[in-house]
Amino acid sequence: MTKGRVDDNFLFEMEDIEFGERRFVEVAIGLPVEKTFYYEIPSGFGERLRLGSRVLVPFRGRKVTGYAIAFPPDLADYPKADVPKPILDVLDERPLFDDRMLAFYRWISRYYLYPLGHVIKGGLPPGINLESQRLLSTTPKGRAFLESGKLTQEELKILRSIADHGKIAFEKAAKRFPHWRIYSLKEAGLIQVDLGLKDVRIKPKREKVVKYREQGTEGGHLSPKGKEVLAFIREVGEISHKSLCAEFKGASRIVKRLEEKGLVSIELREVYRDPLSHLMTGEDLRPELTPKQVKALETIDKGIDSLRFSPFLLYGITGSGKTEIYLRAIERVVEMGREAIVLVPEISLTPQLIGQFLKRFGRRVATLHSGLSKGERYDEWRRIRDGNADIAVGARSAIFAPFERLGMIIVDEEHETSYKQEEKLRYNGRDLAVVRAKLCDAVLILGSATPSLEMYHNAVADKFHLLKLDERIERKPLPAVEIVDMRKERVRGAILSEKLRKALAKNLAAGRQSLLFLNRRGFANFIQCPDCGFVFKCPNCSVSLTYHHRGKKLICHYCNYTIMVPDLCPNCQGYRIRSFGIGTEGVEDEVRKIFPGTTVDRMDRDTTRGRRSHQRILKKVRSGETDILVGTQMIAKGHDFPNVTLVGVICADLSLNLPDFRSSERTFQLLTQVAGRAGRGMNPGKVIIQTFNPNHYSVQMARDQDFAKFYCEESRFREELRYPPFSRLINFRIEGTSQKRSIKAAEEMGEWRRRLLRERPYRTGIEILGPSPAPLVKLKGKYRYQMLIKGKRANSLHRFAQELAEKTKKRWVGRGINLSIDVDPISVM
Ligand code: ADP
Numbered sequence: 001m002t003k004g005r006v007d008d009n010f011l012f013e014m015e016d017i018e019f020g021e022r023r024f025v026e027v028a029i030g031l032p033v034e035k036t037f038y039y040e041i042p043s044g045f046g047e048r049l050r051l052g053s054r055v056l057v058p059f060r061g062r063k064v065t066g067y068a069i070a071f072p073p074d075l076a077d078y079p080k081a082d083v084p085k086p087i088l089d090v091l092d093e094r095p096l097f098d099d100r101m102l103a104f105y106r107w108i109s110r111y112y113l114y115p116l117g118h119v120i121k122g123g124l125p126p127g128i129n130l131e132s133q134r135l136l137s138t139t140p141k142g143r144a145f146l147e148s149g150k151l152t153q154e155e156l157k158i159l160r161s162i163a164d165h166g167k168i169a170f171e172k173a174a175k176r177f178p179h180w181r182i183y184s185l186k187e188a189g190l191i192q193v194d195l196g197l198k199d200v201r202i203k204p205k206r207e208k209v210v211k212y213r214e215q216g217t218e219g220g221h222l223s224p225k226g227k228e229v230l231a232f233i234r235e236v237g238e239i240s241h242k243s244l245c246a247e248f249k250g251a252s253r254i255v256k257r258l259e260e261k262g263l264v265s266i267e268l269r270e271v272y273r274d275p276l277s278h279l280m281t282g283e284d285l286r287p288e289l290t291p292k293q294v295k296a297l298e299t300i301d302k303g304i305d306s307l308r309f310s311p312f313l314l315y316g317i318t319g320s321g322k323t324e325i326y327l328r329a330i331e332r333v334v335e336m337g338r339e340a341i342v343l344v345p346e347i348s349l350t351p352q353l354i355g356q357f358l359k360r361f362g363r364r365v366a367t368l369h370s371g372l373s374k375g376e377r378y379d380e381w382r383r384i385r386d387g388n389a390d391i392a393v394g395a396r397s398a399i400f401a402p403f404e405r406l407g408m409i410i411v412d413e414e415h416e417t418s419y420k421q422e423e424k425l426r427y428n429g430r431d432l433a434v435v436r437a438k439l440c441d442a443v444l445i446l447g448s449a450t451p452s453l454e455m456y457h458n459a460v461a462d463k464f465h466l467l468k469l470d471e472r473i474e475r476k477p478l479p480a481v482e483i484v485d486m487r488k489e490r491v492r493g494a495i496l497s498e499k500l501r502k503a504l505a506k507n508l509a510a511g512r513q514s515l516l517f518l519n520r521r522g523f524a525n526f527i528q529c530p531d532c533g534f535v536f537k538c539p540n541c542s543v544s545l546t547y548h549h550r551g552k553k554l555i556c557h558y559c560n561y562t563i564m565v566p567d568l569c570p571n572c573q574g575y576r577i578r579s580f581g582i583g584t585e586g587v588e589d590e591v592r593k594i595f596p597g598t599t600v601d602r603m604d605r606d607t608t609r610g611r612r613s614h615q616r617i618l619k620k621v622r623s624g625e626t627d628i629l630v631g632t633q634m635i636a637k638g639h640d641f642p643n644v645t646l647v648g649v650i651c652a653d654l655s656l657n658l659p660d661f662r663s664s665e666r667t668f669q670l671l672t673q674v675a676g677r678a679g680r681g682m683n684p685g686k687v688i689i690q691t692f693n694p695n696h697y698s699v700q701m702a703r704d705q706d707f708a709k710f711y712c713e714e715s716r717f718r719e720e721l722r723y724p725p726f727s728r729l730i731n732f733r734i735e736g737t738s739q740k741r742s743i744k745a746a747e748e749m750g751e752w753r754r755r756l757l758r759e760r761p762y763r764t765g766i767e768i769l770g771p772s773p774a775p776l777v778k779l780k781g782k783y784r785y786q787m788l789i790k791g792k793r794a795n796s797l798h799r800f801a802q803e804l805a806e807k808t809k810k811r812w813v814g815r816g817i818n819l820s821i822d823v824d825p826i827s828v829m
Pocket residue numbers: 287288289290293316317318319320321322323324473640
């Protein structure tokens with residue numbers, strides 16, 4: 001194929017492409033490599049290979065999985081040194097993603113500065129890929145040595161073990177024997193290392209099915225039980241072996257006999273694992289819509305009917321009936337033959353919501369989230385791709401659901417931070433919902449009682465259509481919120497104020513339930529004066545300074561501003577200034593001490609380690625067994641407990657003093673959400689907020705449930721200091737096991753950015769903070785330093801970041817330093 005031929009015989013060339021006689025394919029590899037690569041398509045594969053399929057390719061001496069992403073028309077000019085190698089195998093007859101999905105993946109790769117192949121791999125269900133592994137086996141020389149025994153005891157043991165296995169995975173052998181011993185045997189030529197394929201593909205689950213056979217020879221000697229079972233099978237036609245055994249005792253033996261007589265057949269059939277059956281109970285109430293719900297839906301319906309990208313921000317206070325709007329909107333979309341994705345913050349915390357979807361739509365709903373086993377996830381993914389489900393409900397990764405006719409994406413509690421993935425590909429599911437809805441001409445509904453500043457900003461700027469639900473269903477009143485000023489408490493340092501203690505006692509006496517809430521998000525330390533509540537803030541960045549125990553320093557981890565901890569509080573000259581330490585366990589103990597004989601339960605990361613432990617705790621609250629539930633932000637979300645009438649916030653300052661520019665927003669959201677848990681039943685609710693900052697606007701406006709006013713205050717602060725939504729941020733984090741090297745890498749990165757800022761024409765509007773130590777300087781044995789890049793325009797910011805990333809990676813990666821890039825960071829801990 002030369003360029004000349006293309007000119008001479010253009011039509012012929014076109015036909016070539018039409019009929020799939022392609023010679024080369026562009027492949028994105030599922031490894032952390034930035035580039036994509038070209039491979040040759042050996043004749044014979046041409047027919048089978050389609051874009052979106054996986055291919056097995058040779059890569060740097062290994063066999064790896066890649067994804068076919070394009071057929072380049074002509075590679076005649078390809079440099080000789082890089083003559084494309086042939087692909088080894090085509091792994092899918094049916095592509096795993098279509099053009100639109102590929103466009104989505106490409107967008108993600110560019111925006112989050114993450115390799116395309118890795119993005120694709122992350123979007124597919126885990127475990128679907130083949131991976132190569134090293135296999136050990138003995139050589140003839142090694143086998144001879146086994147006989148002659150010219151080896152130490154240990155060497156003999158290793159060699160014999162490998163010989164016994166025939167072939168054994170290196171990783172497996174290395175679990176039992178030291179690496180270096182295995183290598184020394186290899187160097188001596190006694191064993192060899194080959195590459196083999198590790199088959200980690202998840203297979204469809206199969207189930208034994210018992211079927212009635214018409215032509216079987218009837219009668220003979222059948223026991224009464226045998227006759228009974230046979231009659232049953234004849235009536236139902238077929239039944240899973242498992243269900244049959246549950247129906248009849250000893251059915252397994254009887255069925256075997258029936259099969260021998262040719263009366264029934266037993267077959268293996270592919271089935272889907274069913275992770276949801278336990279949630280599908282109860283009836284669907286399908287309430288009459290309120291006038292406000294009707295109005296909101298009318299606007300959404302117009303968007304659905306337009307078949308165009310239509311984004312809505314559904315701002316509805318807690319208990320205003322947002323879920324019913326989601327359900328109705330989806331009904332319309334599905335009726336039109338299109339599909340829907342529903343993102344929820346954390347599936348283990350929202351069984352009620354999922355239950356509602358299941359009740360309305362039955363098995364047309366698939367769920368995708370990390371709580372499922374790999375097999376379950378794979379099956380749900382397959383049900384979607386096979387067209388057997390048209391609604392996917394799940395955590396952030398459900399945004400990758402393989403729908404081809406996507407008509408709607410809903411993000412419930414859009415402001416939640418759990419939409420952000422904090423490892424590997426650091427995407428935000430909510431933001432990707434906007435992108436995918438746009439690419440698919442779909443309707444987007446972002447719902448929240450406390451919208452994020454970013455999304456509300458979009459609504460104010462008329463990019464999103466704002467829908468408001470400002471009344472609770474059945475006009476239930478919002479709870480009365482009271483603020484307790486902890487500076488004025490008689491007993492200094494008490495966990496429960498007098499007011500909260502009295503309210504708890506009263507609620508207990510009335511036989512009602514209470515929640516006590518303590519925010520423990522992040523673990524950064526701050527120093528506070530217990531007398532006046534004073535907290536140190538950075539004069540440049542307006543975030544709290546983080547206490548670093550070593551050296552007794554206070555550091556701003558945005559800009560590296562550093563001071564020593566003074567002995568006296570600069571505000572009130574108090575001498576008790578100290579770091580703040582209180583946990584949910586402490587609160588639980590205190591409550592038990594004050595109210596002996598009451599049932600106190602606790603919900604936090606420690607008590608919810610086990611599978612289903614969430615449900616167990618929540619069930620106990622719902623059944624009325626628990627009198628007082630103490631918990632972290634886990635209890636603040638979404639739950640609907642009718643008998644909870646009192647909510648106590650132990651310390652609003654914990655979130656207010658997070659070293660993060662979003663701390664006020666987080667506080668407002670948490671307080672509003674947690675207050676929304678009270679008074680959802682017949683009795684009105686009460687909320688008590690304990691704080692050292694009773695006059696802070698977050699606390700005040702959460703009390704008044706006044707989001708609009710909060711938005712105005714907070715925007716002013718963000719605009720002044722150029723924080724999002726008035727700018728964009730990218731966080732560069734250097735991590736390494738050696739502190740010296742990590743610091744060196746961070747310093748060098750700082751140098752480059754100074755040079756880049758001087759030299760590049762697109763630098764205007766870019767601002768850099770740091771490098772500085774991360775609030776958790778040492779985490780899991782790694783030292784962490786970071787640099788925040790701020791930019792007014794996304795394009796120039798991304799160009800700058802890309803250049804800086806390339807430079808840093810080239811110099812440091814592979815030398816004990818890791819660089820992670822966080823675009824639109826949610827937290828810079
Ligand atoms: P939100 O998600 O806005 O906090 P929910 O969707 O949980 O509110 O609704 C609160 C309660 O009101 C739920 O128990 C829900 O079943 C009920 N509900 C919703 N819409 C209606 C309606 N139109 N009529 C009666 N009850 C409704």
